[in-house]
Amino acid sequence: MITFPGPASALVTLPVAPDREGIARVLSLERFVQESLPGVRATIPAFNRLLVDGAPSRWDPAEVTRRLEAGARAALEAVPETPRAATVSLPVCYDHDLAPDLEQVAAKAGLAVREVARLHSERTYLVLATGFAPGFAYLGDVDARIATPRRPSPRARVPTGAVGIADRRTGVYPTEGPGGWRLVGRVPPTLFEDAAERIARFTPGGPVEFRAIGRKDYEAECS
């Protein structure tokens, strides 16, 4: 489905789940758009959607619609390519005072705290969308056993580097601010000091892994 949120913008929603496969198909549509649609200024992929922003003087709505429909068909038919981006590897400490919701997540799952940390750090995630705050990435999917809904009311202050879970998504808070995700670990905040690095770290479709580290290594990274 295509809607037009602005005079020279189009939003394509692919009829796929907003998961690994969905984002892979959206990214193949994004490549098609960048290669074959003239005058494109920006594209924003997120979950199962792609926004295309064009130069007004080069935007022919009928032509854009025709090409986006063809691109969407091709993206749905093709076998989604695996992303070529380099893996982002982040150290995480799952110590309980850095992970205030870990016990609750474990209790809900009927698992030991260590097991939740293991399940969270053993798989490679894919960036499904970036946004919310610059440098924040929605990563998916977490193991179904540790998927936990957001807190009923968000915390006013979540620290930089906090690792959260919301349903099947996980992510790392790049700056301090309000947030409602269940906090299960912490990446050393020193990794977020440089703004340009922090904001450019994740690209949709890129793989991300978490490396469990002990308290000593965490403290060493922080100093």
Next chain:
Amino acid sequence: MDQRAYLWANRLLDNDPGAAALEVTLGGFALTFAIETVVALTGADCAATLDGAPAGAWRTIRARPGQVLRLAFSATGMRAYLAFPGGLEADRAFGSASGVARDGLPGLLGRPLREGEPLRWGTPGRIFPNRFVPAHLVTPAGDEPTLVLPLITGYEWPEFSEADRERVFTEEWTVGPASDRTAIRLDGPALSSGPRTLDSSPLVDGTVQVTGDSRPLVFMRDRPTIGGYPKLGGTDPIALDALAQARPGSPVRFAPAGPGALRLAMVRRESFFGITRPTPQA
């Protein structure tokens, strides 16, 4: 925020349309010149004076060393723009010199200016004859009794109830006090029928989203790239300039619009100001 005023300020000085300029919110600002120079002032009416004498607005102002340019608190409008020959020296991130303290984006200083801080610009010695924007091209900000925002419906529009969809074009809202460079929040009738759980969806400048309190907000220049509440569609990007100048309490309505006419107006603006790439964030 008001791109038209920002673009005019740079144009008056033959600057690149993306040159860094100062945005002065609500006035209350003074500048002492260390050199002889020309600056350009546009946007909200702040009764500017140079050494106490009226300096005018939507024009260039020539100043000698030691002279003081003073902007009073704005009487109408929200934001004045002050451009300098060659553009202010500022760090750019992702193509923009706009500072966002919240996100650590550098800009001029990565935060609002403080008293006593120096400004430097590209070609300090460049002197111009006086120039001004022709009066018929200056729409005084906040002149219209009600600001009408053209709305192209889209996103989750079909999922709102028929009553709510009718309400969008018949009711009136006012600019809320919690508005900022990220979004203008509107106070007024509730639109509560949108879908509840959504994955965040990409935004453009002007996307209208109905947030948790059931009131619409219009995303502005410091908006995030995605937003997770149901959306009604997008407003005319050019109408955002007037919205950026609307003070809290100002009435706002939506009118149905098609993308075609709005696109033509954007084409005219971009060609007039010589914009060949996305407008830098003013």
